[in-house]
Amino acid sequence: MFKSLQLTSIRPRDSLMQLALPAVIVSVFLGFGLVEPAMLSSGNIANVLKQGALFFFLAAAQLVVLITRGFDLSVGACVSLVSVAASMVMTAVTATAGPVTGVVAGVATGLLIGAAIGAINGTLVAYGRINPFVATLATMSIFGGLSTTISGGFPIFDLPRTFTFAFNEAWWLFLPAPVTIAVLVGLALHVVLSSTAPGRVLYLLGDSPAAAHAAGLKVRLHLCLAYVASGLLAALAGLLMTAQIGSGEPNLGTNLVLGSIAAAVVGGASLRGGRGTVLAPALGSLLVIGLSVGMNLLQINGQLQPVVVGAILILGAAFDMLRSRAR
Amino acid sequence: MLSLETTLPCEPGSQGKTARPLLQLHGICKSFGAFQALKDVTFDLRPGEVHVLFGENGAGKSTLIQILCGVQKFDSGRYELFGQDVAGLSPAEARRRGISVVFQEFSLIPEMTVEENLFLGHELTRNGRLAKSEMRKRVRAVLDRLGFDIPPAARVSGLRRAHQQMVEIAKALLLECRVLVLDEPTASLTDHEAGRLLAMVEQLRDEGLGIVYVSHRMAEIDRLADRITVLRDGRHIATLPRERASHGELIELMTGRTFEKFYPEIIRNVGPVLMRIEDLSLPRGLAKDVSFEIRGGEVLGLAGLAGCGKSEVIRAAFGLEQPTGGKIEVCGRTLHGNGPREAIAAGICYLPADRGREGLAMHQPIGANATMAALDVPEFSRRAFGLRLKAERAFTREIVDRLKIRTPDLNATPDQLSGGNKQKVMIARGMSRGFDIYLFDEPTVGVDVQAKLQIYDVIKSLAESGKAVVVASSELAEVLHLSHRLLVMREGAVVGSLEGTEATEDAVLSLFFDNTVANGKG
Amino acid sequence: GDIWPFDVVSINGDKPQTVAYTGLEKAEKPWNICVLFPHMKDSYWIGVNYGIVDQARKLGVRATILEAGGYTEAAKQVSQYNDCLAKGVDAIIIGAISEAGLAKSVEEGKRKGVVQVGVINPLKSDLVDAKIFANYDDAAEAGAKFIVDMTVGQPMKMVHFPGPQGSGWAEASTEGVKRAIAGSSVELLEAKYGDTGKSEQLRLVEDVLQAHDEVNVIFGTAVTAEVAGQALESAGIEDAVVASYYSNEGIVDLIGSGKVTATVTESPVMEARIAVDLAVRILEGKEHYNHLSPTMTVVTSANIGDLDLTRTFAPADWSPVYSVE
């Protein structure tokens, strides 16, 4: 039955490449751990996981649009706006209807805003045929501005304890809440991307829009949906980060954009589209956060840290280049 | 099969007789990955001759030309230009030494104007500054001489394909050169425009230039050729002077096959009319009032030269081109022009000619490609949402087995497969859901003999199980032997319909090339 | 000059009270202290760095200093806090980016029995063992008040340049200014938000000078005051009052040359020293204050000569230190 299967050397090399990144991550942790044992303490590991979980959502938001050969520069603005708006709704509703209703209302608001921002981006990119870079750059400016204006610039304090407890401090299923949520969302995203029709369409259209169109797939609709998903994931990140720091912050997401793209790409997503699984943001964010925590623990000069990160980004991209050239 | 001396001196092209060759290729080999496009090819060009390269699609003509002008590097062999060995010739160097090329795939910058394109890389300057009025004058001169009516300041991206072709020609003729290479320069020109070009080529030959000419148009070959080199499957078959090259000989050399045992016998069992195309017209004259019917159990062939509109008609039938007029009916229901989705739902399967662009997602697994058009079918998904990955895997295994796709494993992606296997993956799509009508455009491009036979088998079993099959191919023998009924197209119109014994190579060729040539060949 | 004593205001219940603070000579043990900074990109925080490091060296304690990289990095600071906890330090000194943001973490630290001291930036929480900070609105109020007093009766038109919108402290400073000028002859024409990069502030001042006819008070961030001279010169305005509600090195020279009328300093170096001192005192179970606020000093050309600049800025050749052994 398998006489037509001819084994070549492509596969083993490919799977070696797959193992390279986890190996790098493990050695980063072990390396830092050798110099500074606190790196491997259970407290620090939990901390890395928690930070990694927050970053994972942003990197996953990028992954979904990277698969379609796009970008989303507005994830940061989305995080900020969600943080502020959800907090405002949450505190207002809590005051009148109690914390549980407040939290539900706040979370719903946050997710709605994420979906709305995603829908606007998606419409501009898929139906307006505006380059994703420009479209999301403009929406980044607009929604970033909106988050600082509606909040008056001040953080929103006094979020209900229920919210910060449930989404930050509590342990769900033996893991800190953000990690549990990240694992659940990651699994869900994995299922959607790998074994549902819409997920499959994203890969196909990102790889070859013309072929997807000729196969009768709804190219523009799915492109738009990818941005909605990206907005939702960013909104989740915004909610969890808000729970973590305990207040709605109008500048919360400003500096997260470039890093989130970088994490997804270093983890194995491709700017040329059609590639990358949930492992990409998971590994990418573990690497980026592990590096950053490790450099902090080792007290590497804070001003030199960006230099290290920059060098690793270029190396990662070069690696991606070699990986695709090896095929 | 004929075997002819390759080094016969040639009589016509008077200057060519004694002069030393301008360029010589010895034993050139060239591979793209695992595919060997040129095998041990020998070629020479003398001053004052037109040397025609002749061969099927994919025979390696363009590849040879790209090696001549330094765009491609060759793997082994020797290249002598003006008596000098040039191993790593760069395009810039080639042009500096006097080789001008009209590429089959244009080398124009779409966002630049005609005159900017014409002088690209060779701008005239005065004191370091572009001499625009001087360039404008020379551009006008060359366009006038060619009789091309193109505004020099027009942007190339806004020009029709034929006009772009003219720009590409003018670009090659603008500069002084000793070797002129023309790769299907008249492919999209009308006779009138082509006539001026041919006259000019003759004049340049008389001025002593060496000219390499590629064309599928027999009339042009008859008019221009001094010598003809035939390539087949990347091999040099023969080089013969014009007098010794009758059309019959050329075509036999070109195809070199005994067809009877190569093509399967497909039993004809005509069923009902499944699809009817009426008065279909497409923009830019790509199709003019085309009408025909497609029946179940029958293979309908579409033949014609490149650019005759056969691909476009098929694409329009599938909803990939917007018709300017006409009607497409499937089983009595008119399609509304809502694109491929509507066509697929109506049971049409289209397998594009350009598998790289429209057929396959090169970096997705075989299974994803094979089921691409069937994600909404219950066999592969629940409510068009959750994929049945097991069923997909079983299907992948089945097609890999049945089509004998040679692949490292079931998860391989098309970019890891050879051309023929890529083609088979695309064809597998036809088995992913219950289609009734199959539209094949160039089903065997870049496909080796073995794979061709397998693809023909697929076509045979489809037709014999009552499906309607349309095969458009520029490989004449292929359509001739596969189809029960053959439509011949020329310049967007159906010029003939041949059935049974009428469908002979001669009859088709006479419809292909204008009748005069065919008659003359008699 | 001598470091100690330094006058600070002790806030205890409702009665603020000025006290002369004197630090310890030496710590009993080389305690491990972790210090969190929002960033170290300007001379203000470099000064804080100097104060912390110098005092830690004097006392003989270990310090690890982490910077988050900017005011947008609240989440990163939380993670740095957790890094500190993970390392098992004795005390954490917090220059908070977001006071609410750290509240959760502070609680956790409290549970783990780590000594926590807030410095420079407000921390509402009573969970920290001690804190010393000046409020931005107070600083802005002090500066604006000075202008009100200086120009009594004259109608003044002021534009305030608080800093980046959404930062919280910029918005707070606007509140302070409004409080100070309420009922005075100083009119606030506009509060013009913008990043504290020099070129951005310069452009804002230039635009404002064209948008309003008779601006004669430019008030705002230290950067605003630094670049205001350029803009005023270009606009041909000569007798405008320029003042800032916090100071940086650049401003000192400008005060000396009269190009900037006044600035406010709360002596961040001293705040930092006291924060370290407080942490050690608490660790060693000594008597300590719980809530201190530095005295605001309005600096003008008249008093700049007397001012001990080592209480406000790091020495010129100081470069940030991230670890004290």
Add this chain to the structure above:
Amino acid sequence: MPLMLIAACLMAALYEPRFLKAANLMNVLRNASFLTVISAGQMMVMIVGGFDISVGAVVALTSVSTAMALVFLADWGLAGVGLLVLGCLAGLIPALLLGLCNGLFVSLGRISPFMVTIGTMSIATGLAAYVTGGSPIYNLPPLFLEILGNGRLLAIPGVAFIAAAVVLALWYLQSQSRHGRYFYAVGGNEKAARQTGIDTRKYICAAYVIGALLAGVTGILLTARVGSGEATLGGNLMLQSISVAVIAGVSLKGGVGNVQNIVFSAVFLSVLSNAMSLARIDSKYHVIVIGLVVLIAVWVEARAATMETSDV
């Protein structure tokens, strides 16, 4: 584009006559000059089909390096024009190296411009902060500040002349010299350009170097203007320069765009932000308005492009 600019100016002038005051126009001119120089560099990179995220960081790094070079050379006893020229040239070295690094990685390494320039941005930002240790570099030679920062000629700010020189040079390059055409050719159709005999890698690399050098020049001019070497200079110039280029019709796909439109677009954005100030729109809404305007401009451009192609 010129029409949009004229409309914006007219509206600004009608709504607020102060707009036409000489001093105000000079402010607009000065800011437009900075924006023009850096965006012209971004345009060169975009014409060859890339884009450069690192320009803002290059501005900061150049500010620091120039200030350090000037202070160092002045300590050495250099003075006068020699000091200025040497200092600025030395200050541009990091920009040159960074541009070269971008260009080589993109052209030879075939790595995506996004990742390369995001990496160099991070590196440049870190280096600038590290070298200054966080505090600005003061005590720049007065001559530097006088000439480059405040210099005026015929009441027009000196930077405007420098921007004009840059624009003129690029205009000459783009429309009068053969090399300029090759940049377009490379961005328009790299394969065809190579077939025509153009060394495409050379031009891609050159574009990144020009982009970084012009960012460096912007850094020097801003340094002179604000009076100190700052590691935080130019924070938002990356996004601004891309916006200017996109509004000027430079295509992200490459091969399209010219420096004249960059001037219009830079002036347009400067007028827009100046007019918002003059009209006393709350500064909190400025970013929102700018985002909307960019979106509208790009949408109009996209419409125009589809109309053009559907004509044929």
